[in-house]
Amino acid sequence: MLQTAKKTIQIEIKRQDPEINNGESYNQIYDVEVEDWFTVLDALIKIREEIDGTLSLRCACRASICGSCAMRVNGQAKLVCKTKLSVVEKNNKILVEPVGNMPVISDLVADFKPFWDKFNAVEPYLKPEGEVPEGEYLAPNEDMVHLVGVMNCIMCGACVSDCTVLEVKDNFLGPAALAKSYRFIADPRDGSQFERLQNLEKDGGIWDCTRCMQCVEVCPKDVDPMERIMSIRSKSIENKIDKNYGARHAKSFTDLIKNNGILNEVLLILRTKGLFNIIELAKLLPIAIGAQLAGKRPPFLSHSSKNKNQIKKIFKKLEDK
Amino acid sequence: MKFAFFPGCVSRGACPELYTSTVKISEILGIELDEKALESASCTGAGVLQEKNQLLGDTLNARNIALAEKQNLPILTICSTCQGVMSQAEYRLENEEYRAQINETLADEGLEYTGKTPTRHILWIIVEEIGEKKFKSLVKRQLDGLRLAPFYGCYLVRPSKALKFYEKPERETCLEDLTEWVGATVVDFPGKTACCGFPIVTINEKASLKMVGNHTSTAKDLGAAAMVTPCPLCHLNLDQYQDRAAWMMEREIDLPIIHVPQLVGLALGLDPEELKINKHVISTKKLLTEISLKP
Numbered sequence: 371m372l373q374t375a376k377k378t379i380q381i382e383i384k385r386q387d388p389e390i391n392n393g394e395s396y397n398q399i400y401d402v403e404v405e406d407w408f409t410v411l412d413a414l415i416k417i418r419e420e421i422d423g424t425l426s427l428r429c430a431c432r433a434s435i436c437g438s439c440a441m442r443v444n445g446q447a448k449l450v451c452k453t454k455l456s457v458v459e460k461n462n463k464i465l466v467e468p469v470g471n472m473p474v475i476s477d478l479v480a481d482f483k484p485f486w487d488k489f490n491a492v493e494p495y496l497k498p499e500g501e502v503p504e505g506e507y508l509a510p511n512e513d514m515v516h517l518v519g520v521m522n523c524i525m526c527g528a529c530v531s532d533c534t535v536l537e538v539k540d541n542f543l544g545p546a547a548l549a550k551s552y553r554f555i556a557d558p559r560d561g562s563q564f565e566r567l568q569n570l571e572k573d574g575g576i577w578d579c580t581r582c583m584q585c586v587e588v589c590p591k592d593v594d595p596m597e598r599i600m601s602i603r604s605k606s607i608e609n610k611i612d613k614n615y616g617a618r619h620a621k622s623f624t625d626l627i628k629n630n631g632i633l634n635e636v637l638l639i640l641r642t643k644g645l646f647n648i649i650e651l652a653k654l655l656p657i658a659i660g661a662q663l664a665g666k667r668p669p670f671l672s673h674s675s676k677n678k679n680q681i682k683k684i685f686k687k688l689e690d691k
Numbered sequence: 692m693k694f695a696f697f698p699g700c701v702s703r704g705a706c707p708e709l710y711t712s713t714v715k716i717s718e719i720l721g722i723e724l725d726e727k728a729l730e731s732a733s734c735t736g737a738g739v740l741q742e743k744n745q746l747l748g749d750t751l752n753a754r755n756i757a758l759a760e761k762q763n764l765p766i767l768t769i770c771s772t773c774q775g776v777m778s779q780a781e782y783r784l785e786n787e788e789y790r791a792q793i794n795e796t797l798a799d800e801g802l803e804y805t806g807k808t809p810t811r812h813i814l815w816i817i818v819e820e821i822g823e824k825k826f827k828s829l830v831k832r833q834l835d836g837l838r839l840a841p842f843y844g845c846y847l848v849r850p851s852k853a854l855k856f857y858e859k860p861e862r863e864t865c866l867e868d869l870t871e872w873v874g875a876t877v878v879d880f881p882g883k884t885a886c887c888g889f890p891i892v893t894i895n896e897k898a899s900l901k902m903v904g905n906h907t908s909t910a911k912d913l914g915a916a917a918m919v920t921p922c923p924l925c926h927l928n929l930d931q932y933q934d935r936a937a938w939m940m941e942r943e944i945d946l947p948i949i950h951v952p953q954l955v956g957l958a959l960g961l962d963p964e965e966l967k968i969n970k971h972v973i974s975t976k977k978l979l980t981e982i983s984l985k986p
Contacts, residue, residue: 401905534886534902537902537905538901539895539897576899577895578895582849582890583846584849586849615895619894623739624740624743627751632734633737634700635701635705642893657931661972664971665974666931682798684796685747688750
């Protein structure tokens with residue numbers, strides 16, 4: 371018989387019940403005897419079945435396919451069925467909390483309504499144009515292969531849980547919905563690319579992302595949501611949907627590096643906001659004065675690379691690739 | 692230890708105090724900085740260029756690293772964003788085919804990227820190369836009792852694969868470790884690895900200010916006397932926009948944000964003036980008084 375090692379782990383769980391503690395969250399600690407092959411989910415199920423039947427949690431497939439068991443383990447979103455206890459425990463302790471950026475229904479079960487609302491807002495279905503073909507809508511294999519990664523999304527909400535923008539801005543569509551949107555924008559059979567891009571330019575869309583890479587780090591399926599958001603930005607600029615600060619910032623940044631090799635922060639701000647955008651520039655004036663008074667004086671004509679020509683040459687060769 | 696110094700754009704622009712303090716501490720730590728080796732280098736692209744064109748961004752970074760390699764020097768960075776973007780490029784360049792494609796462009800200038808010596812942030816060099824024992828032997832001013840909140844920001848913690856956390860787990864706690872080595876007490880808070888808001892400050896100032904306000908006020912309420920960061924972009928947002936964030940939150944924050952080399956410099960006994968620690972928007976006077984009381 372297979373011999374396995376047992377030990378006791380202290381599992382601290384953030385709990386919340388509308389009928390207990392006035393609905394306020396509280397942490398409860400369980401000492402659980404676990405086998406060395408246990409996942410975090412195995413331990414949680416053991417608590418529910420053997421120690422405390424009142425613990426609420428959501429799970430189904432136990433094989434990282436269904437996406438229902440995303441939770442925060444030691445502060446980071448994970449699929450608990452895919453997470454070995456031995457990898458995450460520190461000094462025989464772990465902390466399990468519900469996913470972030472979504473309201474809690476009970477204990478480790480969150481209300482995914484905001485997640486689905488945003489998902490639906492990007493119209494996550496094919497909107498083909500032209501005549502309806504007799505058979506299927508066909509697409510060349512090579513046009514679809516690069517979408518395999520994004521199609522791996524199991525909608526577990528891990529990326530949304532840990533998105534740093536959603537912590538401060540409720541209307542941000544978020545990494546999951548935007549990655550799904552990319553899946554259709556980049557699909558050669560879809561006919562509404564321009565309209566989709568126009569919608570995503572608005573407040574709450576692609577330009578809200580800070581590129582903090584949390585979604586890349588926590589995604590259990592390597593969907594790389596942030597890279598998809600960057601791809602949408604790039605397509606947006608290509609389609610001349612660029613009359614917004616985000617696109618202007620990206621374009622000005624690129625131009626400054628192309629021409630000078632290194633960045634001039636003052637010019638970057640002026641070009642992003644627009645030289646004649648008096649109101650916005652006036653708002654920045656106190657910040658600039660504060661910095662000047664503190665002795666932070668970025669040179670207006672900043673340093674440049676000693677070999678600007680070579681950098682320009684590389685830009686010329688690769689900028690359209 | 693000799694390095695090709697990659698100061699990045701910001702330490703030569705809006706954060707000159709970072710450049711000065713780095714040079715000062717390097718002399719004491721035995722880090723020789725070649726300031727001329729990368730004079731013809733370019734900006735890393737800071738992730739912005741990579742949004743539009745990853746190949747172009749990676750080629751520029753491979754070129755910067757190849758310029759250092761040509762002089763047999765590894766690169767030292769002082770900006771988390773520079774470091775993160777370069778580490779990401781190095782990670783992708785591990786692919787032979789991709790490396791060959793990029794080297795084809797670099798050959799035009801007689802350069803070749805090999806990636807033999809990875810680029811490192813000065814914080815990593817202090818923790819990994821100099822190490823606790825030697826570093827502590829150089830400390831002249833113990834900052835005992837000083838309560839400091841470490842703030843990593845994004846690029847020195849994610850993506851962990853590209854930053855090689857699996858090979859070098861000490862990178863996960865290097866800022867807390869250094870804080871303890873100088874005698875200070877770590878004020879831990881969950882926002883330490885979150886975004887500072889800088890990338891969207893010109894695009895969506897309100898959201899950016901909320902990030903600044905949340906991080907600085909949380910650290911302040913936990914009793915921090917200052918925040919320390921390895922990223923000048925985080926510093927800029929958390930320092931320059933802090934008053935505005937405090938105004939938005941209708942509360943006082945007043946938390947000085949210092950650069951890692953400034954913290955190290957204080958511990959090494961350097962004069963605050965030499966470290967240009969007074970060149971911040973949020974005054975460091977109270978912080979300095981606290982330190983001079985416990986020299």
